Amino acid sequence: MDPTAAHYMFQDDPFLMPRNAANSRLFSLSKESGRNAAKYIIKQFPQYFDKTFAEPNIPCLMPETFTPQIEGVSEEALKERIHLRRVKDSVDLFDQLVQAGTTVSLETTNSLLDLLCFYGDGESTPEKEKEEEDLEEPGVNASEQKAPKRQFQRGSQSSGSRWRENNNAERIFKIMPERNAHSYCTMIRGMVKHGASAKAYDMYIDLLNERHKADVHTFNALITAVPYLKERFLERWELAKVFLNHMAQQEVQPNLLTFNALLKTLRRCGGVGRSMSLLAIKEMEALDIEPSLATYDHLLFIFYRGADLCPSGIISEVLDDVEKRSFTPQDPDDGMDFSISALFKLGWKANFFGTAMQVCCDLKDIKLAYQLNKAMEKGDNWKFLDMDRLNAYWSKFFSLLCMMEQIDVVLKWYKEMSPSHFYPTPKNILDLLQALDAANHLEAIPSVWEDMKQLGFNRRQDLLQELLSLMSREQHPEEIQLAFAKCAEDIKAVYEQSVREQALLEWTGSALGHVALLFSRAGRTQDAWNMMERFQQINRIPTDQVMEEFLNCAKQTNCPDEAIKLVKLAAALGLPSSQRLKSRTEKEFELSEKQK
């Protein structure tokens, strides 16, 4: 695989390839939104797309016909509209039927309730998808990659309770002449889904009073609603246990989702969660339910994202389990970010690989990270990471590598991974620079600068400072010094250019000093002098080291004029070292009388 190529979904053209993570995200989303726009056009103007040229016909490219065929006020018509998911029409038709006095069968009413509870009294519009995605956009800065937001703590419903009081579902539920367990169950599920947890609980009590039995999905929903019903950790656990006991009493077999819901609740139960989650895992084992990635993710969160890091062996045990299996998706929480249902639900999704890598970083354990990497590459496991998550994952992995591994290993990974697998973040570049520094490999800095320019980080103040200070710290052999000076010239250009959209970068004293130093060391006296002149512009004073270096340079290149200019500058700025400089100049240079 070509390590310099971007993902297949991008155009294979050097101009059109995304250069950093933000761009790649932007490009892929724009591709997706283009597709959505095309679908929208076809949907809005089906009259222009009625010729079917293709044989056999390709239904997915043709406009969809969603008009109900059956007319009239009848149960069949109602069933059809429910099937076509037309919420408003179904409700109107139902009301008409009821007013006309026809009894609607329990089954049909139940399916109508299903529809209403699922959509929470809104329509099933696909336009919402694009809106929700756009809502997530503003968080991403163009030249900065943030780690996937810790959306875990956005536990409370992101848009408040969306279950309106006495909406259609409740209304229809009330006027039903008879209800069975399914009616109650679907209402509970709908209420939990749309944030009316307290009402869901009351509905459950009603269900019990009517001596019905709830099904496993309802219990799963109730368990997920526990953190919204109780505040204190112990109470939450007790309530969850109550639900589980009811399940056992009603002979409802729990499934994987039950335990995942339980663990999700235990995430918000602090220390209680830590003790109880292990019991839950053992219970799963006893029932021969195999854990999914979401299970492990919840576990890692419970044990490693709290205030204290327990030195538990949990992560290694988890990794041992994970690396043996190729996972199939079983729980919506297993994987991706940014899907519509996530935003309708609780606003975050579990992400096993990301969490696990974060834990490895926190524990500074590179071996675990390698193990995790292997697990990710096994089978289909890589599919659980979408583009953003993948980038965050690799970014963390690379940071860990920079910290813990030898420089040649780091560079090998760097060459292989970027930019095909991931785009380094500014933090990654800083880590890389520090690793180079630690390994005394500073001659690679100019190539890092090239990468920085490509990634679009060349205007970041923090990176520039780091780069400059590393380059100017020590004296280096001739060619490296020349290369550094070239870098410095680039950086100087960056500071002085004002790109149209972005503000002019302000010179800082240290940056100016470093650049001057680098020019001096490379023997570029004129450039160095240009730098020195700028000090007054920004109200800063050059350090002694800078001035000494400048003098050295002037001596080497035999420019006594420059030396004199320096002394004059120092005197003008009233620096204490001006005297020393003056004496030095007099000593080392052959000055004519006028110059003296």
Add this chain to the structure above:
Amino acid sequence: MWSRVRGWGGAAGGSCRLAARLLAGPASGREAAGVARLEGRPHRYRRLPKIQKLFSTSSVLSTEKDGSTASKDSTTEVASKSQGSTAETPKQKLLDLIGNMKVEVSYRKKLQQLKTREIKKQATNKLEGPDSEGSVLQKTTEDVQRGKPLNPELVEAAAAVASSLPLNKKQTESELLAQLRRHEETTDKQKKGGTINIRNVISEMAVKRQSPAQRGVRISSRISLELDEDGQRIKLERLSPQSFDSRRSLKVGGRLNIFTKASTETENTLKTVSSPTIWDLEFAKEIAAITAQPPRNGFEEMIQWTKEGILWEFPIDNEAGMEDDAEFHEHIFLEKHLEDFPKQGPIRHFMELVICGLSKNPYLSVKQKVEHIEWFQKYFEEKKEFLQEI
């Protein structure tokens, strides 16, 4: 105490502060009680340790002061309210607020200082109480009924407060003192019922059982605290490493014991056949969407297109998309439909030509072809009379 009080003076809020501090004066209020009040916890529990300490010194004092501290807030509110009624400018309200706030902050220090003083003065001043009070107070029936004497310092302080207020001196004073009286009453009641309450409290605490979960929490929090303090794993190992590790392992440990494994037969019987609801359908869609990644290369893209139906399936099937129930011979060998026609003659000739044409027609279905032939048959039947004539 007086000097300190005067030192505050000044703004209108100052008098409010005065009132508050004076009321705080006799109240020893242990820090604990004050803290308890500030934090909003029931002060009963907090009072316990201090009560035991002070019992030896002066039990009377302890409960009394607690009562007064407990209602200190309301008193300051009363004072501020009364003041507010006199001059309702926003500035004064603000100053009141600030005054209240300040009182609470300096409350503790004041209490500490006054505690010792009160212990000395209380005993002596009690007797002098009623006489001095009667002269100062506005005689309301309530006041008269209160037999319990108020601390004269308090009374004097209340008088000073009232005098410093611009209007309604008597009213504010009486209100303040009424509040103080209420303090005394409640503290008395509590004092009398004090021992019993304590006993209840203690017994309550004894009965309360810690659930294993909580115990687990305590232990884990304790252990984690140790880690936080030390941050080293060495310390951890000193704390019974075996139990700790075993608790934190996935492999060992107990289970919830809530469910029992259902046998496969019951599982099968329980599965009733019902059409998937919208919940199930959407769930399936979500699950499929988890691992739906964009194609990584051209092959994957083509696979995806084939699944969607955009690309033909290879090897190419000529009849893809065609729904034809009939076999080829039914299209071509149509002679069996000619049985009703005469065997000789121009009609037969004609019909054989028709059949020949139909058999070469790929666009009609068998049914349509048969219909064609039948139409001809019907036509010729009708025209039979005409044909006979010929």
